[in-house]
Amino acid sequence: MSALSGKHIILGICGGIAAYKSVSLLRLLVKAGAEVQVVITPAGKQFITPVTLSSLSQKPVVSEFFTANTGEWHSHVDLGLWADCMVIAPATASTIGKMAHGIADNMLVTTYLSAKSQVFVAPAMDLDMMAHPSTIANINLLRSYGNIIIEPESGELASGLVGKGRMEEPEKIAAVLEAYFSKKADLKGRKVLITAGPTHEKIDPVRFIGNYSSGKMGYALAEECASRGAEVTLVSGPVSLSISHPAVRVVKVESAKEMLAACEEAFADSDIAVMCAAVADYAPKEVADRKIKREHSEVPVIELVKNPDIAATLGRSKRQGQRLVGFALETDHELDNAREKLSRKNLDMIVLNSMRDKGAGFGTDTNKVSIIKADGSREDFGLKPKREVAADIVDTILTL
Numbered sequence: 366m367s368a369l370s371g372k373h374i375i376l377g378i379c380g381g382i383a384a385y386k387s388v389s390l391l392r393l394l395v396k397a398g399a400e401v402q403v404v405i406t407p408a409g410k411q412f413i414t415p416v417t418l419s420s421l422s423q424k425p426v427v428s429e430f431f432t433a434n435t436g437e438w439h440s441h442v443d444l445g446l447w448a449d450c451m452v453i454a455p456a457t458a459s460t461i462g463k464m465a466h467g468i469a470d471n472m473l474v475t476t477y478l479s480a481k482s483q484v485f486v487a488p489a490m491d492l493d494m495m496a497h498p499s500t501i502a503n504i505n506l507l508r509s510y511g512n513i514i515i516e517p518e519s520g521e522l523a524s525g526l527v528g529k530g531r532m533e534e535p536e537k538i539a540a541v542l543e544a545y546f547s548k549k550a551d552l553k554g555r556k557v558l559i560t561a562g563p564t565h566e567k568i569d570p571v572r573f574i575g576n577y578s579s580g581k582m583g584y585a586l587a588e589e590c591a592s593r594g595a596e597v598t599l600v601s602g603p604v605s606l607s608i609s610h611p612a613v614r615v616v617k618v619e620s621a622k623e624m625l626a627a628c629e630e631a632f633a634d635s636d637i638a639v640m641c642a643a644v645a646d647y648a649p650k651e652v653a654d655r656k657i658k659r660e661h662s663e664v665p666v667i668e669l670v671k672n673p674d675i676a677a678t679l680g681r682s683k684r685q686g687q688r689l690v691g692f693a694l695e696t697d698h699e700l701d702n703a704r705e706k707l708s709r710k711n712l713d714m715i716v717l718n719s720m721r722d723k724g725a726g727f728g729t730d731t732n733k734v735s736i737i738k739a740d741g742s743r744e745d746f747g748l749k750p751k752r753e754v755a756a757d758i759v760d761t762i763l764t765l
């Protein structure tokens with residue numbers, strides 16, 4: 366039986382050409398046994414008729430606050446309480462912007478604001494709209510509110526242009542919902558420590574040594590663990606992301622030394638630790654207390670000292686039953702380097718990502734990983750959104 370069977374799902378449809386795919390999504394959800402209430406924006410109705418949608422869902426489609434001829438009021442509050450989840454597919458730039466900023470001027474956004482359950486957002490728009498900083502910022506805001514973004518694909522768009530913006534295929538969206546409902550609270554009662562982002566090692570008051578880590582992989586892991594019932598401590602280097610899941614406690618740090626101190630404190634009490642941060646291996650020996658001036662006659666030489674190895678330090682104090690997971694970011698001899706780190710740092714498992722793989726590693730929304738366990742076994746995964754990579758990592762940790 367499908368995990369969607371008997372589930373109450375609100376399907377939000379906005380005005381975009383991808384609305385035609387919502388019909389297939391609706392069919393798939395209904396076929397899986399879900400009860401689906403369609404809420405469509407006025408613009409959405411220009412792309413797909415309510416008659417088609419109500420026939421398939423066997424429920425009147427909701428679009429306005431009132432039914433004009435009867436004066437019946439449609440309660441977004443009741444809908445929000447009724448739903449086990451809400452999925453907005455396609456989500457246009459306009460609706461994403463309204464959702465991000467609470468502009469409740471239609472039934473769909475009002476219902477979204479009232480929804481008590483998990484919300485999934487499947488954006489669809491032209492590539493330039495998708496790449497616009499305002500769209501990116503709004504999607505990041507939605508993510509930070511705890512919504513799950515079902516990333517659009519790259520491919521041919523309605524405009525004829527080719528790029529990122531095609532709504533994910535209905536089968537895949539249905540699979541994301543299915544996975545969500547079939548997921549047990551398999552981390553319930555577990556405490557998980559996660560590190561994320563870069564560290565910044567001060568040179569002087571205005572400069573630092575750092576790297577390109579955005580924190581996306583580590584934050585996706587924190588969200589995944591929290592959504593599976595864990596109590597998460599996220600030790601984060603300086604990033605521009607935020608997270609608002611009530612089960613995630615964020616400890617902000619700047620340098621490797623600060624990250625080590627926060628990790629040592631949290632590790633003692635943790636069942637699982639995942640070291641996803643890109644920790645700077647070296648820090649300046651001396652930090653200048655004033656800005657180093659260009660006008661000096663000689664080019665300054667910055668002497669470096671080794672930073673503490675956080676994963677290895679935790680590996681040395683690991684007690685029985687604790688699971689310690691590391692990452693390896695490599696540019697060459699990937700497997701050999703990852704295996705060496707796995708053993709040297711006393712890890713139970715290492716997640717290898719290579720800078721040679723397009724779409725993997727720093728800054729991207731996707732990653733491509735191989736997971737190697739201490740028993741020598743290895744599994745290779747394809748390129749996926751970081752949230753899905755996080756789910757694969759957690760699934761594998763649970764097999765240890």
Ligand code: PMT
Nearest residue numbers: 579580581582640643644674675676691692693694727728
């Ligand atoms: O943040 P994103 O932009 O999403 O990018 C994600 C990522 C590329 C940063 C992530 O997927 C990743 O690979 N993180 C580890 C990066 C790294 O520093 O790898 P490494 O091979 O240098 O380190 C090996 C392991 O030791 C890592 O678990 C690291 O956290 C840990 N380490 C390294 C150095 C150090 N001084 N202390 C450590 O604990």
